Amino acid sequence: MSIVKLTAEDGYIVEFEDHDGSPPKQGGIKDVYFTTDKKYAVAFYRKKLDSVAEERLERIVNRYRKNIFEQVGGNYWKEIFCWPERVVKEGTKTGILVPFYDKKFFFGPSNGGDDFLEGSEKEGKWFTSAKNFNLFVPVNQKGDLQGYLSVCQQLSRGVKKLHMSGLAHSDLSYKNCLVDPVTGSACIIDIDGLVVPGLFPPDVIGTKDFIAPEVVATAHLKDDQRKLPCQDTDLHALSVLIYEYLFHRHPLEGDKVHDQDPEIQLLLEMGEKALFIENPFDTSNRKTVKSDDGDFLPWIDTNKLPYVITGPYLKELFDKAFIKGLHNPYERPTADDWDVAISRTKDLLLPCSNKKCSMKWFIYDRKSAPVCPYCGTTYNESLPILDFYSTKSGDKYVLENRQLIVYNNLNLYLWHVYKNIFPNETLEDKFKKPVGHFSFQKNKWYFVNQTLGSMRDITDTNNPIMIPINGKVEISYGKTLKFADENTSRIAYIRLTNTPHS
16 A cells, blocks of 8 residues: 555645555546545546536535535534535546545444444435345434434435525435434535536436436437426435435335336336326326335335325425426425425424334324324323414414424423524524423423523413423413513413323
């Protein structure tokens, strides 16, 4: 092994290991080496770049990078993006210096199982395919529903930030996303192919299974008639990824046969004839469970695990993505839509009573009995449900389209208290601390007020009762709580079920 030393264009010294004739790690279009301090990867393009590609790289490591990382809150994006930091040259070859992935994005020991994945990158394919997920991902690294929702939320925020910056990824797929469902983390990689509308066109049309139908359907046409990757196509890919991470199946790969030729079948299935496998208005592409599908169960079974189990907010966006917007890009949900919907869906989570449940959580939307769809266990504990009301003028409070499902030791946060505070990437750390929590003691529910200085029980409007800091109030059916005096604060009306469902 020899050490190669290069100087980046800004004067930064780069030292990486060359294994003297042994082939480097290879990506799709790059050869990858690792710096001696193991902090960076150095990726050289195998083909000589033209002037447009060179200029794009310069902007990515300079202007675009500064616009994201050198603004207020820039540190937040260092985990979500593996962003190239510098351009390096070696003879006629051009390369980029990219931060090394965090160790949580590599498989660890399996705690007694098969360790063949140990040390491998947690590429999304291991978690989006039911067979891969069932057979190869170690149990201790599968994660749970709460973790997958957080993974999807981080991906949504990453795509949202790119789009707000006037950029598009153009090749968003499981290959370009590393995930860790245990910590709920995601990292978008291969940033060097970013599309800038009107300035830098896409290098590729995308990765199979994630290419938008309009791109697939027009790929054979002349250049001026083709639909190319852009922000709209990112939104299709993001929707597919979210569906796959939550269900470990593809939303368009059903049983409908369009052509006996496999290549033509794929083009039609993903392009002109694309049809959501769970479309309630056209069931011709439903997936039938076959006798040899054991390695894919239960995920392949849309009757057992239909998309509606993700609750009303995500169900609405899946409808927009795969019914209304499948062939109409302008109808697709935005990345911010996904972010908001996931936040509200997290408020509907209940812990499964079955300690052996694979997903550990399920989403309860009050339209059916609280039964975990993953293991069939009924939630038999009493269940407080908070309906939120808010006001524009301070007098008339109206019902919002959001609830909070309560379980023991659940925290309440400022984004529940105030309608103008959002649990997104811009939220300051000081606003992330709990302001109260729910507690189940001696068969009674209580809310414990930790920090809210003007909280009142207004069940009896003629006799409101102050709930002091560190004080608690018993939760019962019909209890009404006003969290604060400001017009931006909410009122919560509480319903309490004493049976599994009412």
